[in-house]
Amino acid sequence: MDKQTVLVTGATAGVGAAVARRFAARGARLVLVARRGDRLDALAAELGRDDIHTLVADVSDAEAFAEALKALPAPFDAVDVLVNNAGIGVGRDLAQDSNLADWSVMVRTNIDGLIAGTGALLPGMVARGRGHVINIGSVVGEWPGPRNAIYGATKAFVRQFSLCLRADLLGTGVRVTDVEPGIIGATEFTTVRFGGDMDQVRAMYEGMTPLGPDDIADAIEWAATRPAHVNVNIVQIMPVDQAFAAPAVARRGG
Template sequence: MTQQTVFVTGASAGFGDAIARRFAAEGARVIAVARSEDKLEKLAGELGDAVLPVRLDVSDPDAVKNTIDALPDGWKAVDVLVNNAGLAKGLEPAHKADLDDWDQMIATNVRGLAHVTRALLPGMVERGRGHVVNIGSIAGTYPYPGGNVYGATKAFVHQFSLNLRSDLHGTGVRVTNIEPGMVGGTDFSKVRFAGDQAKADKVYEGTTPLTAEDVAESVYWAASQPAHVNINVIELMPVVQSFSALQIYRES
């Protein structure tokens, strides 16, 4: 079997780090992409030649194109793209939200994902094989107070993934959207709450959430199916999380 080349964005921590390690453990070569050069070098130091560290801010469209165009010849033929880079910022209601937070989420979760995908898709189509795995969220399906633009960006990821499937019909290129619920052990909530670790810890207090490794396993499983099988969507939650009743406001 030919060694796979896997391109993972947001690979310096959390889901991305776990995904990079999962594929590398199976003998894949991983192009690990992130903004943090130090963390990428640490990952590469641990995994060796299996990893090509690439510093890139996916929210910068010019940098995305230039960086992907400049990949070394032996790394250009990407078999699996994992669009993992993304973030949530703030949990304020829409009328109080920080517009800079909204812009950052849109730039990374929507524009960054779209530009990376567009840069790598032509090669996949030309080779007649490839797999785009997008990391969405249950927030793209189920609304919650303060989810506003974050949830909207993940709804984009869901619909974009489905439309990619339609566009890529007959090319041999597969598309999967992974939609996790509550995941602990990452910096997701710390970033959302502007570095407030105590506030972030409160989110997971008394729970057994999913882990980054759980998400990585779902990504690897979808990508390791036979070439004729496309896993469209995987939605996963920890057992401690389920669906809430609709909100009802009652006058006092």
């Protein structure tokens, strides 16, 4: 089989960087997308390959991102595996205490950016009769909880979008997978989520062992390397130290 081309968004940190390293080790041709060019250059240098294309782009600017993908040079334009990893969670306030700017950036990044990347590359996959769209969702896209009204809603979108893509792509040979992590250990994502408050970050992981970025990259690699006739619809992963809680109850004084 020809060398695969794998495009990873949010490639310079956390899960994205772990995915890039795994597919580089498999000999894949890589398109690495991130907002910061210096970090892209550093990752490309670390991987030490001559078949890497770096693209400085902000997925939250959906139109510009889509146009940049449509302008990828050959052979990087024939993407076999799209890993829609870029995402953001901003703020840990209750909905009634949150602000619209935080909500808006999550929608633009987690929904609009994912749509833009998929929409730009999907026609080529269908035309070639092969391809794999791997979206990064979250357990909070299925299981509700406090302080996740918009972030959880964006990840619920990722789940339903992925499943509906499967329905649309029936018969094309193109696969779709939604990978839904639980708690992942201290990453740049978590630091942003807590507004840089490292005390809160440390408190979140105190006394438990979270997932690591490579655990998620391992699941992505596994889904992407199944036989061509196999589609993994959803992979939901939690650390052993995370599970589900009973519905909350408000106790009122009588």
